[in-house]
Amino acid sequence: MNNDKLIIGGREFDSRFILGSGKYSLNLIEAAVKDAGAEIITLAVRRANTKDRENILDYIPKGVTLLPNTSGARNAEEAVRIARLARELGCGDFVKVEIMRDSKYLLPDNQETVKATEILAKEGFVVMPYMYPDLNIARDLVNAGAAAVMPLASPIGSNKGLATKDFIQILIDEIDLPIIVDAGIGKPSQACEAMEMGAAAIMANTALATAGNLPLMAQAFRQAIEAGRKAYLAGLGRVLTRGASASDPLTGFLRN
Amino acid sequence: MENKFFVDSEFLSEAALERKHRLETDPTFRKNHMEYMPGMEKIESDVCDDVLAHMNSYDYSKYTAKDVKAALEHETCSIEDFKALLSPAAEPFLEQMAQRARLETSKHFGNTVYLFTPLYIANYCENYCVYCGFNCYNHINRMKLSTEQIEHEMKVIADSGMEEILILTGESRAKSDIQYIGEACKTARKYFRMVGLEIYPVNTDEYRYLHECGADYVTVFQETYDADRYEQLHLLGHKRIWPYRFDAQERALRGGMRGVAFSALLGLADFRKDALASALHVYYLQRKYPHAEMSLSCPRLRPIINNENINPLDVHEKQLCQVLCAYRIFLPFVGITVSSRESAEFRNGIVKIAATKVSAGVSTGIGDHESKYSGKETEDTQGDEQFEIDDNRSLTKMYKDISDEGLQPVLNDYLYV
Numbered sequence: 001m002n003n004d005k006l007i008i009g010g011r012e013f014d015s016r017f018i019l020g021s022g023k024y025s026l027n028l029i030e031a032a033v034k035d036a037g038a039e040i041i042t043l044a045v046r047r048a049n050t051k052d053r054e055n056i057l058d059y060i061p062k063g064v065t066l067l068p069n070t071s072g073a074r075n076a077e078e079a080v081r082i083a084r085l086a087r088e089l090g091c092g093d094f095v096k097v098e099i100m101r102d103s104k105y106l107l108p109d110n111q112e113t114v115k116a117t118e119i120l121a122k123e124g125f126v127v128m129p130y131m132y133p134d135l136n137i138a139r140d141l142v143n144a145g146a147a148a149v150m151p152l153a154s155p156i157g158s159n160k161g162l163a164t165k166d167f168i169q170i171l172i173d174e175i176d177l178p179i180i181v182d183a184g185i186g187k188p189s190q191a192c193e194a195m196e197m198g199a200a201a202i203m204a205n206t207a208l209a210t211a212g213n214l215p216l217m218a219q220a221f222r223q224a225i226e227a228g229r230k231a232y233l234a235g236l237g238r239v240l241t242r243g244a245s246a247s248d249p250l251t252g253f254l255r256n
Numbered sequence: 257m258e259n260k261f262f263v264d265s266e267f268l269s270e271a272a273l274e275r276k277h278r279l280e281t282d283p284t285f286r287k288n289h290m291e292y293m294p295g296m297e298k299i300e301s302d303v304c305d306d307v308l309a310h311m312n313s314y315d316y317s318k319y320t321a322k323d324v325k326a327a328l329e330h331e332t333c334s335i336e337d338f339k340a341l342l343s344p345a346a347e348p349f350l351e352q353m354a355q356r357a358r359l360e361t362s363k364h365f366g367n368t369v370y371l372f373t374p375l376y377i378a379n380y381c382e383n384y385c386v387y388c389g390f391n392c393y394n395h396i397n398r399m400k401l402s403t404e405q406i407e408h409e410m411k412v413i414a415d416s417g418m419e420e421i422l423i424l425t426g427e428s429r430a431k432s433d434i435q436y437i438g439e440a441c442k443t444a445r446k447y448f449r450m451v452g453l454e455i456y457p458v459n460t461d462e463y464r465y466l467h468e469c470g471a472d473y474v475t476v477f478q479e480t481y482d483a484d485r486y487e488q489l490h491l492l493g494h495k496r497i498w499p500y501r502f503d504a505q506e507r508a509l510r511g512g513m514r515g516v517a518f519s520a521l522l523g524l525a526d527f528r529k530d531a532l533a534s535a536l537h538v539y540y541l542q543r544k545y546p547h548a549e550m551s552l553s554c555p556r557l558r559p560i561i562n563n564e565n566i567n568p569l570d571v572h573e574k575q576l577c578q579v580l581c582a583y584r585i586f587l588p589f590v591g592i593t594v595s596s597r598e599s600a601e602f603r604n605g606i607v608k609i610a611a612t613k614v615s616a617g618v619s620t621g622i623g624d625h626e627s628k629y630s631g632k633e634t635e636d637t638q639g640d641e642q643f644e645i646d647d648n649r650s651l652t653k654m655y656k657d658i659s660d661e662g663l664q665p666v667l668n669d670y671l672y673v
Contacts (some may be wrong), residue, residue, distance in 0.1 A: 018566065103546065103547060206363060
């Protein structure tokens with residue numbers, strides 16, 4: 001268990017909980033990072049401030065890896081420009097590509113995401129694309145040089161959990177990169193379930209931001225993610241889906 | 257039409273007064289409000305027909321408590337549900353609506369509240385809109401800021417910490433032409449992360465030019481979606497042309513703007529129908545331009561210089577809150593802006609329920625930010641205000657008050673790309 005590291009872009013992480021920072025008060029970020037045990041925190045470049053007041057960078061503890069995102073981008077070109085700006089601002093080489101051509105559901109545009117991933121990977125970024133879970137696109141992202149794949153569980157902010165469960169499972173089974181479940185995880189139990197399935201990590205924001213007690217919810221998520229990871233590593237036991245199974249083997253008649 | 261809107265100024269010539277009275281009393285003296293003037297671009301769009309079909313057939317008296325309860329139980333709010341939530345039958349359910357609205361707001365916006373301030377750069381106007389302080393027959397100090405003055409005002413505002421600005425003008429193409437507004441946008445880009453415009457509606461190529469100058473968001477208030485009522489209130493000028501105004505947001509999006517904002521001025525006509533039409537205007541345009549950002553405002557009539565009697569009629573705070581909750585439940589993803597027309601108490605309450613953007617450090621006059629922000633007396637002339645505001649809080653005070661409510665004030669959430 002001690003050697004169970006999450007490796008993204010050659011960097012090792014002990015925590016499998018990635019925190020979003022977009023929806024809650026800045027002075028709670030530090031507490032959230034501490035209680036969640038998170039080592040990666042996302043940052044909307046469009047929110048990053050050049051002025052003194054409320055500079056989000058001041059609230060992020062040292063040693064935490066910043067994951068700037070390209071939110072606000074409507075196509076690959078805009079995402080690339082935002083990623084380059086993040087690097088200029090000193091946010092490092094990690095980037096979460098988010099491209100939304102839809103203001104209502106904020107669903108990612110998979111085609112544009114592949115394009116942006118390819119350009120940014122060539123420029124040396126560690127690219128973590130947010131995507132709608134589609135196997136063919138996930139393969140394209142691998143070929144484009146992505147460092148991880150971040151499929152959505154359900155519409156962003158919805159707290160609805162693993163609505164795309166079967167398709168995320170396919171990505172976990174078929175894609176050799178870390179699959180990080182992003183968007184829609186509303187409860188620790190849902191995070192745990194995704195981890196049991198073999199997800200490499202969980203990203204959450206709204207679930208924490210809208211909790212009654214943010215630090216306590218951060219702890220709950222941390223424990224749920226750890227529990228799910230342990231269960232996955234242990235190998236889930238037999239799960240009965242309907243009724244009891246026959247105790248006599250069906251193949252007992254076979255002689256040799 | 258209520259006579260209380262009409263005020264004669266002693267400074268008007270006899271000929272001007274005669275023309276004003278004739279406009280007010282003789283509909284045949286007024287231009288056809290549905291006919292485009294020369295130079296106005298006409299675009300092909302079904303959005304208007306869709307919105308009007310719903311508005312014209314909306315009979316809010318037929319909705320009952322049962323419809324409202326059903327609407328609140330549905331996970332997604334249909335147009336029919338929205339109509340129930342806007343109806344008088346929903347008034348007893350205001351608290352339940354607020355609870356649901358808060359849930360939707362937090363899903364989409366978390367705890368964030370965006371801050372901005374308006375900057376009026378000119379108050380010349382060629383329109384006669386009977387309820388507006390800038391109307392061409394109202395005797396007020398007119399002014400247009402020079403390039404240097406605009407830059408000075410922007411510096412003062414930027415120094416206060418503000419990062420989003422909304423540039424406004426009176427509606428005079430002659431006094432405030434596109435070039436002039438474009439230059440203001442270029443200056444604003446130096447000081448602000450986000451530049452919005454609330455100016456007279458223009459053609460697509462002009463919106464494109466203004467976008468290239470740095471503007472990224474366009475606000476146009478339809479005032480009322482009831483074209484017949486509109487005709488009685490907007491008696492003269494380009495603004496009289498109702499359909500050209502209706503299509504302004506669509507032209508702005510075609511011109512490359514990131515987002516557009518909408519509103520009716522509640523209190524001019526039947527506010528329930530106007531609220532329905534405003535939200536459906538957003539709804540149908542979002543379906544057509546899914547990438548665009550959309551926001552709704554909810555201004556109510558306010559007193560103006562020389563006419564204290566203008567007020568929001570039957571739209572009390574309860575009704576306003578009902579409208580805002582209904583907007584939020586029907587359109588969970590849209591920004592909702594509540595301006596300083598409303599009181600500090602109302603704004604403190606509504607940001608916890610439905611609003612996602614408020615103004616601070618507001619002046620609706622021209623060239624008076626330095627005196628308002630620093631208390632410094634100035635010998636420069638200042639232009640009069642469009643309407644009286646209620647909430648006078650500075651950015652610092654607003655920032656603190658929002659933080660104290662447990663919310664996160666956000667000064668910028670935009671990148672101009």
